[in-house]
Amino acid sequence: MNTLRNLDLNLLVTLNALLTEHNVTRAAERLHLSQPTVSVQLARLREVFGDPLFLPGPRGMRPTARADELREPLRHALAALEEVIAPADTFNPALATQHWNVAAFDYGALTILAPALAMLRAAAPATRMAIVQTLPSQVARKAEQGEIDLAFMTGAEAPLNLHRRTLFTERYVLVGRAGHPHLQNPLSLETFCQLEHVIVSPEGGGFHGVTDTVLAERGMTRQVSLSVPGFLLLCAVLKSSDLVAMAPWRLVSEDDALKVVEPPVEIPGFEMVMLWPERVHRDHAHKWLREQIAGSV
Incomplete structure (x- = not known):
């Protein structure tokens, strides 16, 4: 002392x-x-x-x-x-001028942030938010160094040294363009493997995912013909070709230009989590932001 x-x-x-x-x-x-x-x-x-x-x-x-x-x-x-x-309960969103840096790939931005933006703009009109893409392997370092205030990732990728809150559990469905000739009737596993697939690889260039792991356990492989870095490009490719993909249900379920069916093999889903560093854990403005986003999912 x-x-x-x-x-x-x-x-x-x-x-x-x-x-x-x-x-x-x-x-x-x-x-x-x-x-x-x-x-x-x-x-x-x-x-x-x-x-x-x-x-x-x-x-x-x-x-x-x-x-x-x-x-x-x-x-x-x-x-x-x-x-x-810190003074207790001093955050007033109507008068707030915070600038938040939020890390999210297009899937997290579309399914988590997009539904919350209108409410956030109405409640805190003078705040600013920058949505940035950061590789999963860099999230913890950037969060601790103040470059990121909040991040959205799958639970399996999330670093353990950040605070987390699970927002929802997602499942995979098989998707292709509306009118795809092979998606009109129930698919056999053999036909599924013969189709040309697209895979999303946020780290870049990957041709193997959880679907391939499940198939390998059964002694089977599928034909992965294209690897893309994000889901927006994935959807554009599916709509303009006969390629198919295993995609998150929330992303494709309401798009009339896409045909969504249950795959012939059960693929484990994933959790989407919200992450933040210790340095903002008790901050009143940050607490407000986290609650608003979680409540909009």
């Missing part, structure tokens, strides 16, 4: 910025301080912890083992302090 009494808590904010940026200049920009000021604060932090904390690295600074140990406890401590000093 005596150590805490003698500690300038602003030093902990600086340490958190340095742990995020690994660079004194960028940390200073994040904190709206001068580079010399941050350098002086780093020297004081080294005295407090009895450790150099950061060493020269090829791209700035690399944290010591002691600094890495401090990373997560420090984030939680600063979040708790923010909650202590």
Whole structure:
């Protein structure tokens, strides 16, 4: 406790910025301080912890083992302090001017965000939202570094170190263009495998999905002729060709230009989850945003 009494808590904010940026200049920009000021604060932090904390690295600074140990406890401590000093129930959406960065591929944007946008614009007209595409493997890092405030992913892809809320469970259906000659009658599994399929690969270039895993367990394979990066392109391809796809039901069920049928093999569905980092977990505006989106699904 005596150590805490003698500690300038602003030093902990600086340490958190340095742990995020690994660079004194960028940390200073994040904190709206001068580079010399941050350098002086780093020297004081080294005295407090009895450790150099950061060493020269090829791209700035690399944290010591002691600094890495401090990373997560420090984030939680600063979040708790923010909650202590934040005025209760101060968020008024009608007057809010927040800018939110939300990560979602086209499926999440269409099924989760699109239904919520009109309500969000009416309730919080001065806020802004940027919907961005980020590879699943980059979501956790970008969320912790402040580049993303909220993300929507499948539960299987979601990083474990973010807060999550399950929004709904989705199932797969077989889909092709309306009038597709092979989708008018119940399909055998053999015919299903002989059709030319399209697959969505968000990471790019993949030709194997959960359907292929299920078929392999039965000693069978299907013909995957095309890989696309998103569902909007998938639907456009299906409408203009005789290719078929296993697609999420919510995406295609109301499109009259597409024929939707049950596949001849049961394919496991997936959960769609909403993800956010610890740094905004207690923020009143962010809580409001999460509740509004979850309530619109």
